[in-house]
Amino acid sequence: MKIALIAHDKKKSDLVQFVMAYLPIFEDHQLYATGTTGLRIQEASGLAVHRFQSGPLGGDQEIGALIAKNDMDMVIFFRDPLTAQPHEPDITALIRLCDVYSIPLATNMGTAEILVRGLERGDLNWRNVIKSSNE
Numbered sequence: 001m002k003i004a005l006i007a008h009d010k011k012k013s014d015l016v017q018f019v020m021a022y023l024p025i026f027e028d029h030q031l032y033a034t035g036t037t038g039l040r041i042q043e044a045s046g047l048a049v050h051r052f053q054s055g056p057l058g059g060d061q062e063i064g065a066l067i068a069k070n071d072m073d074m075v076i077f078f079r080d081p082l083t084a085q086p087h088e089p090d091i092t093a094l095i096r097l098c099d100v101y102s103i104p105l106a107t108n109m110g111t112a113e114i115l116v117r118g119l120e121r122g123d124l125n126w127r128n129v130i131k132s133s134n135e
């Protein structure tokens with residue numbers, strides 16, 4: 001599965017810890033991230049992460065483009081709800097696209113735990129069915 005990992009600055013350490021906690025699961029999947037988040041995850045975990053632009057420079061939109069092509073299976077986006085972001089429209093657009101394409105989206109660690117455990121159990125295998133029917 002293709003998983004997008006994104007975190008705002010005050011949530012980056014949480015996301016890195018989350019990835020480390022579930023390393024054996026994340027190792028089995030293709031990881032994508034916005035620029036700075038991806039760098040932090042790569043440095044901490046040694047995992048290969050495809051990095052897009054930093055969020056304020058268009059990274060959220062690049063991930064959104066993959067979602068619009070139904071080419072992203074899960075988004076884990078640790079948002080900071082207490083800090084204004086200069087690229088708020090991009091963030092809203094990314095979340096909207098997840099809803100348009102029914103892409104599982106976690107915006108906090110509590111939901112991310114459920115998604116990742118579900119991923120391990122095979123709860124997201126329906127994504128393979130959708131992708132093969134689109135080919």
Ligand SMILES: O=C(CO)COP(=O)(O)O
Nearest residue numbers: 034035036037054055056
């Ligand atoms: O701003 C972001 C998401 O909206 C994250 O971008 P960075 O991972 O580059 O900090």
